[in-house]
Amino acid sequence: MQTIFSELSSFAREAGAAEIYGEVQAITGITLTAIGLERVLGIGERCIVHGSAGPVHAEVVGLNTQGTQLLPFGSWRGVAAGDRVEVHAGGDVIRPDDSWKGRVINASAKPLDDRGHLPEGTVARPLRASPPGAFTRKRIGPKLATRVRAMDIFTPLCRGQRLGIFAGSGVGKSTLMAMLARHTECDVVVMALVGERGREVQDFISTDLGEEGLRKSVLVVATGDESPLTRRQAAWTAMAVAEHFRDQGQHVLLLMDSVTRFAMAQREIGLASREPPTAKGYPPTVFSELPQMLERAGPGPEGKGDITAIFTVLVDGDDMNDPIADAVRGITDGHIVLDRRIAEKGRYPAIDLLASVSRTLPDCHGDTEYAILSAAHRALAEHADMEELIRIGAYRSGSNPGLDRAIAFAGPCETFLTQRKTEQTAPDAAFTEIARLLSNADISVQA
Numbered sequence: 001m002q003t004i005f006s007e008l009s010s011f012a013r014e015a016g017a018a019e020i021y022g023e024v025q026a027i028t029g030i031t032l033t034a035i036g037l038e039r040v041l042g043i044g045e046r047c048i049v050h051g052s053a054g055p056v057h058a059e060v061v062g063l064n065t066q067g068t069q070l071l072p073f074g075s076w077r078g079v080a081a082g083d084r085v086e087v088h089a090g091g092d093v094i095r096p097d098d099s100w101k102g103r104v105i106n107a108s109a110k111p112l113d114d115r116g117h118l119p120e121g122t123v124a125r126p127l128r129a130s131p132p133g134a135f136t137r138k139r140i141g142p143k144l145a146t147r148v149r150a151m152d153i154f155t156p157l158c159r160g161q162r163l164g165i166f167a168g169s170g171v172g173k174s175t176l177m178a179m180l181a182r183h184t185e186c187d188v189v190v191m192a193l194v195g196e197r198g199r200e201v202q203d204f205i206s207t208d209l210g211e212e213g214l215r216k217s218v219l220v221v222a223t224g225d226e227s228p229l230t231r232r233q234a235a236w237t238a239m240a241v242a243e244h245f246r247d248q249g250q251h252v253l254l255l256m257d258s259v260t261r262f263a264m265a266q267r268e269i270g271l272a273s274r275e276p277p278t279a280k281g282y283p284p285t286v287f288s289e290l291p292q293m294l295e296r297a298g299p300g301p302e303g304k305g306d307i308t309a310i311f312t313v314l315v316d317g318d319d320m321n322d323p324i325a326d327a328v329r330g331i332t333d334g335h336i337v338l339d340r341r342i343a344e345k346g347r348y349p350a351i352d353l354l355a356s357v358s359r360t361l362p363d364c365h366g367d368t369e370y371a372i373l374s375a376a377h378r379a380l381a382e383h384a385d386m387e388e389l390i391r392i393g394a395y396r397s398g399s400n401p402g403l404d405r406a407i408a409f410a411g412p413c414e415t416f417l418t419q420r421k422t423e424q425t426a427p428d429a430a431f432t433e434i435a436r437l438l439s440n441a442d443i444s445v446q447a
Contacts, residue, residue, distance in 0.1 A: 022085040024049065025067050027076055030227075031272045032058065033067040034085045041068055044128070046088040053078025057088070059229055062273035069273055073108075073229050092128065094237060096244035097121035101188060104205065104219040107234040109241075112221055125244060127236040131295040138299040140333070141306060143364040147183035147424035148176070150351045150417045153373060153434060155336050155358040156365065157184070159251060160299035160306040163358070164259075164328045167338035167350075168318040174200075175421050176338070176349045177255050178208035180310060181217060183424045187250035187305070189217040192238030195231050195261030198223040208421065224261070228268035235262045239296050246305040253308050254297055260314040263290065263324045279323040280316075287327055294331045320355075334358035347418045354381055368445075372435050375445045376413065379438070383410040409441035 022036030032049065041047070041060050047070055049056045056079060062069035070085075094109040097119045104113040111118040141159030146152055157163060167173040181189045191209075193201060201221055205214060218241050222234035235256060242254045256262075263286050270283030277283055297309035311332065316322045318340055329335050336356045343350035354377070362370045383406040389395045390407065397404060416433055419425070438445055 020087040022047075022068070024079060024081050024083045024085060026081065027079065029272065030071060030076070030268075031061075032070040032072070032076060032079065034070055035067040037068045037085060037087065038063065040087060044092070046092060048086045048088045049076075049079055050084045050086070051076070051079035052083075058085075061269055071227070071229050071269060071272055073227055073233075075227070093124040093126050094240055095120040095122070095124055096241045098245075098248075100218045100241065102215055102217065104221060105237075107220065107222045107226075107230045107237050109237055121244070123244075125240045127233060127240050128292075129240065129243060129296065131292075131298075132301050136301045138302060138306070140299055140360060143360075143427075144185050144308065145183075145427050146180055147426065148179055148349060149419055149425050149430045150349055150353065151336070152425075152427040152430050154353045154377070155334060155351070155356045156360060157308065157310075157358070158360045158364050159308055161334065161358075161360055162294060162297050162309045162311070162332045164332040164335040165310060165312045165338065166315055166320060166325055166329075166335055167312065168315055168340055171338040171340050171343050172348050172350050173312045173314075173338055174204060174257060175208055177257055177310065177312065178204065178210075178213065179349070179419075179421050179424075181209055181253065181255055182213040184253050184308075185251075186253040186308065187216075188245045189213070189253045189255065190220070190238050190242040190245070191217055192220045192235055192254075192256040194222055194234050194256065194258060195224045195265065196221065196257065198225065228265040228272075231265035232262060232269065235259075235293060239293060242307050242309075243296065246300045246307050248305065249303075250305045251308065252305060254310070256309070256311045258312040258314045259290070259294075259328055260312075260324050262293070282323055286324075290324075290327050291331050294328070333360065345414075347414055349419065351417075353377070353417075354384060369431055371445050372431055372438065375438055375443055376409070376434055379406040379409045379441070379443055380413065382406040405441045405443050409437055409443055412437045412440070 020040050022034045024032060025035045026033045043060055045060045047058045049058055057073040058070040060068055061071050099119050103111060103118060106112050140161055144157050144159055146157055151157060165173050181191060220234050220238040222231045238256060242252045245252045266286045266289050267282050270285045275283035275285060297307040299306045311328060313325050313328050315325050334357050337352040338350045339352040342352060365373060382403055386395060386403055435445060
């Protein structure tokens with residue numbers, strides 16, 4: 001009965017929403033110009049264009065003297081000049097429900113799996129909500145156990161923290177995201193796959209995430225072949241779903257792969273609406289959209305839950321100074337760098353421990369834990385400074401006792417931090433083992 005009521009309610013909302021009409025004047029590239037709607041539509045509002053191949057949902061991206069510029073949630077196939085354009089209300093809200101756990105949905109909150117109707121909740125949530133006020137939010141909470149050894153020791157994650165994972169293609173960021181989804185302490189996982197390759201979506205769900213991870217997750221998927229509006233909306237939909245569970249007092253782990261493809265989608269939209277390109281062709285709206293979206297994650301207001309968020313950044317040509325990487329690094333509360341050279345050595349997750357930073361340190365570690373981290377970090381830094389000389393045989397053992405100890409520690413440490421995606425280690429056990437390796441290398445830990 002509830003399912004029937006949900007379906008009827010959804011149909012009633014969609015029916016009769018369009019009452020004001022315009023018509024298609026021209027189509028240039030992916031941009032359609034409509035006339036007759038200039039006084040009733042603003043930026044971001046929705047329309048339905050009735051072409052010969054069926055209705056096409058669209059969004060207003062620009063206004064000028066020639067008319068209203070629209071971009072499609074699909075393609076303009078079958079649309080011609082003179083076709084009717086209807087104003088469509090209510091397309092920028094979704095109604096999440098607790099029953100969405102374990103489901104895979106698209107950017108419009110429609111089911112992609114084969115599990116039937118997706119029930120709707122009673123509360124409509126805007127896709128573009130404002131973040132909580134700066135003075136209404138709680139502070140970042142206690143440390144979370146990710147059970148990823150390198151992260152729990154060197155780049156700890158706290159409740160309500162926003163963390164970026166920076167990596168080139170094929171370095172293992174999706175596998176790391178799956179490990180976090182399966183093992184991190186939380187009530188629900190919301191994962192956005194934005195612009196992902198279609199072939200890899202099913203592989204990721206069945207192989208990387210697995211039944212265990214899917215059971216407590218909501219996946220929002222928009223593949224790379226979909227329109228830029230759809231890819232952008234997938235990120236907003238995932239954020240709105242996360243906010244639903246947050247407002248119910250739950251702790252949400254939000255995983256978004258990737259922010260770069262969200263930015264690329266916004267770039268396509270901006271350029272199509274004739275925005276001027278700036279850094280690497282990204283228009284100004286990209287750099288205004290990023291903080292508006294990322295700031296929605298984080299600690300919730302008093303009396304509600306939190307959104308702990310991890311955003312992947314696909315760096316162009318492994319360039320960590322890419323404009324999107326720079327922008328995200330300035331918004332998040334830390335960043336993890338995945339290094340291709342480390343991956344080529346066979347150490348996964350390929351985290352560059354010296355280049356990665358968690359801004360919750362040192363407060364989230366106890367005194368003993370921070371002392372172990374500091375000793376290990378100093379030894380790895382000393383080894384990295386001389387690694388090239390060691391590799392070519394220019395360093396003679398015994399000439400520098402401190403470096404000898406660092407060499408004795410670095411190899412076993414690399415082995416210990418190598419972790420298969422099915423492995424998990426409690427943080428206390430990870431610190432105990434690192435302390436043992438430091439002791440074996442005769443490196444003192446000063447609390």
